[in-house]
Amino acid sequence: MSDLFFYGTLRHQPLLELVLGRPQSQLTLSEATLRDHAVYGVKDQAFPMIVEEPGSLAPGVLVKGLSQDDLDRLAFYEGGFDYDLSPQVVDLVDGSQAKARVFYPEPGLWTPGKPWSLQEWSGVWGDLTLLAAQEVMAYFGKVDTGTIARSFPSIRTRAWAKLAARQRRTDDPRDIEKDVIVHRRTRAYVDYFGIEEIDLQHRQHDGSMGRVLNRNGLMQGSAVVVLPYDPVRDTVLLLEQFRTPVFLIDDPEPWMWEPVAGMIDPGETPEDAAHREAQEEAQVTLNGLEYAGGAYSSSGSSTEYIHLYVGLADLTKVIDNGGLASEGEDIRTQIMPYATFMGRVDNNEFKDLPLLSLAHWLARHRDRLRG
Numbered sequence: 001m002s003d004l005f006f007y008g009t010l011r012h013q014p015l016l017e018l019v020l021g022r023p024q025s026q027l028t029l030s031e032a033t034l035r036d037h038a039v040y041g042v043k044d045q046a047f048p049m050i051v052e053e054p055g056s057l058a059p060g061v062l063v064k065g066l067s068q069d070d071l072d073r074l075a076f077y078e079g080g081f082d083y084d085l086s087p088q089v090v091d092l093v094d095g096s097q098a099k100a101r102v103f104y105p106e107p108g109l110w111t112p113g114k115p116w117s118l119q120e121w122s123g124v125w126g127d128l129t130l131l132a133a134q135e136v137m138a139y140f141g142k143v144d145t146g147t148i149a150r151s152f153p154s155i156r157t158r159a160w161a162k163l164a165a166r167q168r169r170t171d172d173p174r175d176i177e178k179d180v181i182v183h184r185r186t187r188a189y190v191d192y193f194g195i196e197e198i199d200l201q202h203r204q205h206d207g208s209m210g211r212v213l214n215r216n217g218l219m220q221g222s223a224v225v226v227l228p229y230d231p232v233r234d235t236v237l238l239l240e241q242f243r244t245p246v247f248l249i250d251d252p253e254p255w256m257w258e259p260v261a262g263m264i265d266p267g268e269t270p271e272d273a274a275h276r277e278a279q280e281e282a283q284v285t286l287n288g289l290e291y292a293g294g295a296y297s298s299s300g301s302s303t304e305y306i307h308l309y310v311g312l313a314d315l316t317k318v319i320d321n322g323g324l325a326s327e328g329e330d331i332r333t334q335i336m337p338y339a340t341f342m343g344r345v346d347n348n349e350f351k352d353l354p355l356l357s358l359a360h361w362l363a364r365h366r367d368r369l370r371g
Contacts, residue, residue, distance in 0.1 A: 001064075001065045001066065001067065002065075002066045002070075002071055002101065003062060003063065003064045003065070003066070003098065003099065003100045003101070004062075004063050004066055004074070004085075004100055004101050004102070004103075005032055005034060005060050005061070005062050005063075005088065005090045005100040005101070005102045006060050006061050006063065006103075007034065007037075007039050007048070007050050007058050007059070007060035007102070008039065008047065008048040008049075008050070008060075008103075008116070008118075009047055009048065009118075009121065009129060010074075011060060011061050011118050012118065012121075012122055012126060012129075014126075014130055015126075015129060015130060015133055016063075018130060018133050018134065018137060019073055019074060019077045019133060019137060020066075020070050020073055020074070021073060021137070027063055028063065028064040028065050029061050029062065029063050029064075030061065030062045030064070030092055030093070030098075031059070031060075031061060031062075031092070031093050032059075032060055032061065032062040032090040032091060032092050032093070032098070032100075033057040033058060033059050033060065033090060033091050034050070034057070034058040034060065034088060034090050034091075034102065035057060035091060036052060036053060036054050036055065036056060037050050037051065037052055037053060037056060037057070037058040038050070038051055038053040038056040038057075038058055038115065039051075039058050039059075039115070039116045040112035040113055040114065040115055040116055041112070041113040041114055041115075041116040041121075042105075042110040042111070042112065042113060043110070043111040043112065043113040044113075045110070046121070046124075046125045046128075046129075046266065046267070048116040048121070049105045049110050049112060050102065050103075050104065050105075051112055057091075060090070062090055062092065062098060062100055064098075072140075073137070073140055075145070076136075076137075076140050076145055076148070077133065077136055077137065078103055079145030079146075079148065079149060083103035083104060083105055083106075084103070084104055084106065085101040085102065085103060085104075086101065086102055086103075086104045087099065087100075087101055087102075088100060088101070088102045124267075125266075127163060128156065128159045128160055128163060128266055129159075131159035131162055131163065132152075132155050132156045132158075132159040135155050135158070135159070135187060135190070135194065136148055136152070136155060138187040139187065139190055143190060147190065147191070148190070150191070151190050151191050151192065151194075154191075154192050154193070154194075154221070155190070155194070156266045157221035157263050157264070157265060157266060158194060158219055158220065158221050158303075159266070160221060160222070160264065160265070160266040160267070160268075161220070161221040161222040161264070161303070161304075161305065164222055164264075164305070165222075165303075165305065174203070178203075179202060179203035180200060180201070180202045180203075181200060181201045181202075181209070182198060182199070182200050183199040183200060183201070183212060184197075184198065184199040185197070185198045185199075185200075186198075188216070193218055193219060193220060194218075194219035194220075195216060195217070195218060195219065196216070196217050196219055197214070197215070197216050198214075198215055198216075198217070199212055199213070199214050199215075200212070200213060200215070201213070216301075217301070217302070217303055218301055218302040218303065218304075219303050220263075220302055220303050220304040221263045221264060221304070222263070222264045222270070222304065222305045222306070222307070223261060223262060223263050223264060223273075223297075223304055223305070223306050223307070224261065224262060224264060224270050224273045224274045224277060224306070224307045224308075224309065225259050225260070225261045225306055225307070225308050225309070225354040225355075225358065226259055226260040226261070226274045226277065226278055226286070226289070226309045226310070226311040227259040227260070227309070227310050227311065227355070227358040227359070227362065228259075228260060228278065228282065228284050228286070228311045228313045228315060229310050229311065229312060229313070229315075229338075229362060229369065230312075230313060230314060230315035230335075231312060231366075231369045231370045232314070233315060234337060234338045234339075234366075234370065235315050235335050235336060235337055235338060236315075236335070236336060236338060236341045236362070237260075237282060237284060237313070237315050237318075237333055237334070237335050238257045238258065238259065238333065238334050238336070238341075238355075239257070239258050239259065239260060239281055239282060239322065239331050239332070239333055240255055240256065240257050240258075240331070240332050240333075240334065241255065241256065241258070241323070241329065241330060241331045241332075242254055242255050242256075242330065243255075243256045246351075251351075253351070256351060256352055257334075257350055257352065257355070258352040258354070258355055259352070259354060259355050259358055260274075260277050260278050260281050260282055260284070260311070261277065261281075261354065262276070262277035262280070262281070264307075270294075270307040270309075271289055274286065274289055274307075274309050274311060275289075278311055278313070280322070280323065280324055281322045281323050281329070281331050282319065282322055282331070282333050283317075283319055283322060284311070284313050284315070285313065285314075286311040286312065286313050287312045287313055287314070288311070288312040289309045289310075289311055289312070290309060290310040290311075290312065290365065290369065291307070291308070291309055292308040292309060292310055292357070292358055292361040293308050293357075293361070294306065294307045294308065295308075297353070297354070306354060308354060308357060308358055308361070309358075310358060310361065310362055310365070310369070312369070315335050318332070318333045318334055318335055319331075319332065319333050320332040320333075338362075338366065341359065342359065342363060345359045345360075
């Protein structure tokens with residue numbers, strides 16, 4: 001049995017229960033503090049770190065009597081955050097002290113930001129963290145911590161997309177809880193993408209319940225797609241980059257001409273992501289955004305929801321070194337007159353569906369944008 005002191009997100013009861021796989025009623029918890037330490041948010045991240053700080057007290061919770069299975073589950077979850085356990089002595093509210101182990105970050109790995117608040121964190125990041133942890137812990141005993149660490153940014157992106165999906169307006173009178181029956185749902189694969197398998201029935205249009213269907217879903221985050229357009233010069237900007245899935249299907253042209261595109265990061269709005277991606281991929285500053293609609297990219301196979309924009313910009317330069325090296329991107333850009341662009345659209349020279357959607361939207365709204 002082991003005793004651990006938690007100072008960060010695992011103080012959040014629903015998260016601790018999820019990671020350990022058992023309710024708080026089965027745990028022995030006590031409020032405690034760690035002397036000469038303070039808790040700060042990690043700069044540019046949504047989780048905290050603990051640092052030595054003479055005279056400060058780091059509040060937390062002491063959890064006693066954790067089993068080896070508990071420790072294995074904690075190591076699996078925290079393994080993606082590069083923490084290691086270190087022995088410490090904590091102070092309890094009754095004035096006594098207790099020995100406990102504490103998760104410490106690797107020295108020099110992160111930069112502390114502002115002081116961290118559990119209440120503020122839970123209000124902003126609590127729901128997302130719980131959704132991400134559900135996916136992480138579903139793979140406990142199935143994959144190693146390295147796989148989870150590599151997949152964790154994408155897991156959080158998928159969680160952010162799920163929160164957004166739950167908020168979409170609906171006028172559909174059907175009751176999902178009554179009209180969809182889930183018999184089995186499993187997470188089958190995790191990496192940059194996730195795959196879930198499900199056995200379900202859904203109510204048919206004649207009112208009867210259909211047979212049990214076995215289906216798979218490619219689990220993805222939400223994305224933005226932006227076609228930069230210069231209404232003064234009447235030009236558009238396109239990107240060319242290698243696309244692995246197009247290569248995998250044996251298409252002889254895996255280098256695709258596309259608009260700017262990218263995933264919406266946790267905490268971002270679609271508009272935030274549109275401006276960021278235009279800078280990262282094309283080194284273009286957008287002066288404004290015209291929303292051209294939102295839709296699922298392939299609702300029969302993927303959860304990806306795309307927000308489409310035409311981005312107004314001064315298009316004066318092209319590049320051949322766009323994108324982020326950390327993401328393996330190798331992007332070049334091209335500026336072409338609107339008439340040339342639409343001629344290529346009508347000649348079926350492009351194979352990217354969002355590009356075609358934005359081309360037709362631009363054709364309908366070009367006179368207004370130019371005016």
